[in-house]
Amino acid sequence: MNFPTQIESIAGHAVADLAQQFGTPTYVYDAAKIVERINDLSQFDVTRYAQKAASNLAILDLVRRHGVLVDSVSAGEIRRALAAGFKAGSDEPPQIVYTADIFDREALDLVVEHNIPVNCGSPDMIDQLGERVSDRGITLRINPGFGHGHSQKTNTGGEQSKHGIWHEQLDNCLDRATRNGLTITGLHMHIGSGTDLEHLSQVCGAMEKAAHIVGPTLTSISAGGGLPTPYREGDQRVDIAAYFDLWDATRNRLATAFGNPISLEIEPGRYLAAESGSLIAEIRAVKQMGKNLYYLLDAGFNDLARPILYGSYHPMAVCPATEPGRLRPEQEVIVGGPLCESGDIFTQEEGGFVCNRPLPKASVGDYLVIGCTGAYGSVMGSNYNSKPLAPEVLLLDGKAHQIRRRQTFEEMIGAEIVPEVEKE
Numbered sequence: 001m002n003f004p005t006q007i008e009s010i011a012g013h014a015v016a017d018l019a020q021q022f023g024t025p026t027y028v029y030d031a032a033k034i035v036e037r038i039n040d041l042s043q044f045d046v047t048r049y050a051q052k053a054a055s056n057l058a059i060l061d062l063v064r065r066h067g068v069l070v071d072s073v074s075a076g077e078i079r080r081a082l083a084a085g086f087k088a089g090s091d092e093p094p095q096i097v098y099t100a101d102i103f104d105r106e107a108l109d110l111v112v113e114h115n116i117p118v119n120c121g122s123p124d125m126i127d128q129l130g131e132r133v134s135d136r137g138i139t140l141r142i143n144p145g146f147g148h149g150h151s152q153k154t155n156t157g158g159e160q161s162k163h164g165i166w167h168e169q170l171d172n173c174l175d176r177a178t179r180n181g182l183t184i185t186g187l188h189m190h191i192g193s194g195t196d197l198e199h200l201s202q203v204c205g206a207m208e209k210a211a212h213i214v215g216p217t218l219t220s221i222s223a224g225g226g227l228p229t230p231y232r233e234g235d236q237r238v239d240i241a242a243y244f245d246l247w248d249a250t251r252n253r254l255a256t257a258f259g260n261p262i263s264l265e266i267e268p269g270r271y272l273a274a275e276s277g278s279l280i281a282e283i284r285a286v287k288q289m290g291k292n293l294y295y296l297l298d299a300g301f302n303d304l305a306r307p308i309l310y311g312s313y314h315p316m317a318v319c320p321a322t323e324p325g326r327l328r329p330e331q332e333v334i335v336g337g338p339l340c341e342s343g344d345i346f347t348q349e350e351g352g353f354v355c356n357r358p359l360p361k362a363s364v365g366d367y368l369v370i371g372c373t374g375a376y377g378s379v380m381g382s383n384y385n386s387k388p389l390a391p392e393v394l395l396l397d398g399k400a401h402q403i404r405r406r407q408t409f410e411e412m413i414g415a416e417i418v419p420e421v422e423k424e
């Protein structure tokens with residue numbers, strides 16, 4: 001992948017125009033990139049978008065119009081899916097699936113009310129659902145005993161992870177399902193986020209073993225998400241065709257063994273959304289601190305938490321506000337935000353170690369674009385330091401559509417209540 005460090009535009013839209021129209025910081029998504037990534041996965045029977053990566057209704061609507069179905073991990077995500085036009089119900093394949101390790105009471109009520117299929121990540125969920133409904137199919141999220149992610153915090157397999165049903169408890173879960181009048185119709189394995197093909201490929205064997213324990217009631221298997229995506233200059237996109245072939249062979253062997261077709265699902269979040277997104281910020285201070293030069297932006301970890309949480313690397317580019325077109329020399333800089341916390345640095349490694357990055361010379365008023373922020377960017381934003389949530393803009397068919405406006409101060413404090421106290 002090629003990420004230049006000096007840019008003028010995003011998908012044909014001048015960065016300065018976007019910044020002036022929507023203010024900074026602002027998230028911008030290039031719809032064409034999401035659609036390209038959707039098309040990469042067309043060999044799978046079902047692409048089920050893990051909406052946690054970027055769940056704006058306009059993005060859900062976009063993926064829905066391109067044939068993608070959706071995964072929801074909370075009551076809020078079920079409501080979003082419904083609001084974006086996905087239909088509830090258990091038709092095959094279901095448009096909305098609830099995948100989680102617990103039911104909170106609201107989520108349980110919603111899946112019962114709307115007949116939304118459940119992918120159970122804990123044995124207790126089988127009993128809790130069974131108390132409310134019977135004669136339904138359920139799927140099980142299995143923890144195969146190993147996992148891998150771009151960070152230990154995104155590894156969802158093995159004993160150190162809270163996720164999924166432990167693979168050795170599958171027999172127990174079959175009994176629970178039978179006792180509750182539920183049938184296990186699918187298995188799902190998601191071993192982590194931002195992993196690699198080597199680890200992902202090991203899942204096929206674990207899936208096949210688990211599928212034979214369940215037997216011919218199975219009608220679908222899901223490879224989960226986790227597909228890596230390029231973030232650094234030179235990163236290659238994964239070989240989707242090779243990955244599909246491994247899963248297709250697994251599915252075909254199971255279909256032959258069980259004598260019925262098995263549908264093959266994939267559940268990407270990052271892969272569909274990451275590359276489409278850019279966070280546009282303005283450089284508000286350029287300061288020398290001993291040996292180090294800092295660019296301080298009006299965006300902080302309240303807007304993009306991945307660097308402080310995981311030491312994640314995001315490509316960055318300066319967009320000059322003056323003399324467009326003139327290439328500027330690069331210098332080593334540290335890029336940080338406005339928050340009152342030392343960790344508010346976008347150029348850091350896991351463990352909080354600040355690092356330098358070669359970026360073009362810049363001054364106050366120039367823009368800085370943080371790339372590959374479409375997944376787990378805006379959705380992980382917060383109001384820390386009483387900063388409003390940033391707007392989102394979708395670049396679609398040559399137009400820049402605002403898909404969320406900036407949160408107002410009144411909205412930010414709107415749910416807060418100061419108790420009436422007796423006057424002294």
Ligand code: LLP
Binds near residue numbers: 227268
């Ligand atoms: N399916 C399940 C059950 C998941 O838990 C996840 C992600 C996905 C699919 C989608 O994974 P993906 O294809 O995006 O790798 N905030 C972290 C990522 C957390 C992922 C949580 N689960 C980050 O910024 O890297």
